[in-house]
Amino acid sequence: MQPSSNRKRRREAWPKIRKIFNDIHLWGGLISGIVVIVVCFSGTIYTYNTELRELAAPHLHKVEVPQGGVRLPAGSLAKTVAELAGGRVTAVAIPADSRRSFEYTVRTEDDHSRFGTTYYVDPYTGRLLGTSKEETAVGKFMGYMFSLHRWLLLDKIEKPIFGELPNRTLGSYITGAATILFTLGVITGLVIWFPRKLRTWRQGLKIKWTGGWKRLNHDLHNTLAFYSLIFLFLMGITGPQWSFPWYREGLQKTLGTYREAPAGNRGGPAGGGQRGGGQGGPREGRGSDGGRAEERASASLLPIARYLEAADEVLPYRGDYRVMFPAGGDSVLSIMKNRVGFFAPAAGDQLKVNVATASVSEVNIFREKPLNERIAGSIKALHIGNVYGQFTKLLYFFACLIATSLPVTGTLIWLNKMKKKPAKGVRRKRKQAQPV
Template identity: 45%
Template structure:
């Protein structure tokens, strides 16, 4: 590329950057601001009701099997699994299914309240299309996402017995005293209500709260999703074009583009804030914006899956896989205890992590287990095992690291979007990048206004 053509090319991308930013600016500001707050959604919800998640270690922990047996008398419903954290100061969660009548009554109440039930419906539709995020297993098992704030259907728990069926409710237990603390989803806190609003703004600009259709024949929630998705696509163009026009023509410009000159006048500081901070956060901003439209447009979702070779047509016949079953022992051996199951899992997956055990449905059912690493740099994707309930033989293994790269990339879209790729470390990076993204429409608009004033003079 000759140097004489560079100014024309730069001006072309500069125009894309400018007008894309001006058109989407307000929506991007709202989406990025709410995304910043929602980054720590789970942590904030848990902090609002810490009694359900934190305990004071008092001597030795009770045997998990004993703990669950004692808790059954206080739990209204069938216990279908248990979540055992690695940390010693965290509660154990018994996973249970409520009686059908009670579930039906709660569903009717939730429909009237128009809470975050829409979130669950949307995610369920995405799951049916076969492209759930690998991090969703961790989000599913995280009790902070259990809707501990007034959204009964938002509960995210491990699947019911055998890894199939409806999602279970979660009852917090003190592993030292055996106390049944309660179900965090029964608590309604201001924090959770705020996070629910943040999510509604982020996904639908709260249009899902408007009952009367704004455009005839288009659901308001879908309309809001289209608006935020379009703004995100324009932001993606802004990120790509911004990187192109950032590269200076002369070496001197490189040094200036990597730092903020705080001693300069406010116009220069504003320019540096937009230019420099945008450069340092460009990779994360690209990942956030390239994954965002996945939840807004069918064509984008299909394109993403086709790009990674994981697309499955809705009309394609489903593969009939042979059902996994446990072999009934001839010697009358009893099923493995929870403690024995955990020992087997830790031998097969020898790393520190939280374990969720889903009990077998019946005498020939299988035990479904998932394990998620813990730590500041822990990857969000969990590993899954399906075991024979009597012998502990591995019938099916789903190790995320062993999957081909294209499957890992396609399945990690949610983790890439929310920053839950490598635990708290990546979340912190995403939080800072979101803050920067929130400022970019403001600083960019100020640069444009200042240039317009300069032209008039």
């Protein structure tokens, strides 16, 4: 008797639990709906940010391969770029595709940007194709899409709207809070979707195109959300880390990768984003003879092809290279290699190579890291969808498009429920009261 009574109590308690989840799902969606539409719509477009920017400026990225053409040494081109730019080349990107340009990252004394300036060079002629400072209509548009996605364009307003709080921070707080509510909606939505009777679970996987518009709207909300559930959850759970330091710290502690930041780096603005993690070049040397130290380091470099040959022995696959040059007389340079292809992972493998001997001193293969470190190193990729190249980008594009529609279809479901027909007894009384 005891087991059956426990099952009965659970059956009686489930409708109450379901109602709690339903209320969280409903009111969280209504509160965050407009912001979620804006964030998801801009995110849908921004999924192909890189591809759209390159499409708008093909002269920077595509080159003609001459018959029997051989690419010039990347090291000699680096010296030419440094003289032309009047700065220091900190890194060079060497693509596996022979039809693409070399990309040199340059730092100058008056360049205070986070990533420096990229110089695009034809590897066959040595001709400068342009720089990352060139503006295109698509580039400006994508900049607005990013601002809309992160800060709701509030960073474009100079005067603070709310007290002394910077508008960019305010915008990040709003989008971050809306994303948290959206993630709660994803979780509670799964509970609501789960059928009360297991034998009817297949109905939740289909869209009845022949039904009325209310049924179609209901199916579009529930079924499409179910199929995109895992992607919506990944987008939602990773997004707020760029809005709230406490969220980012909590995420890192959950993954077991949290490290106390140096005292000088604490207390940054909440909306400022995450610091780079190994993608940029090394820090520039300081001091009165910093320039001479850099010249000595440059003079001691072997041909870059030697370093790439050493890297190929350890990482024998086709991929794009990014070589980070040493500064201040350092004896080690860094090389990152990324696989290429439709299903290529976004994460790359890193090597440390001795400048004088081209011998590999340290190997850091991404897939060999512990799972928690791989997840922590893929947070951005998990959010924007390039975990496995164009394959996951396409999935994220459709998932984000579905996420844009969910507040609309969900609100229509709520409005339809508010307009339910009156009970049978009420309808009978109304009918009897009608004049003959």
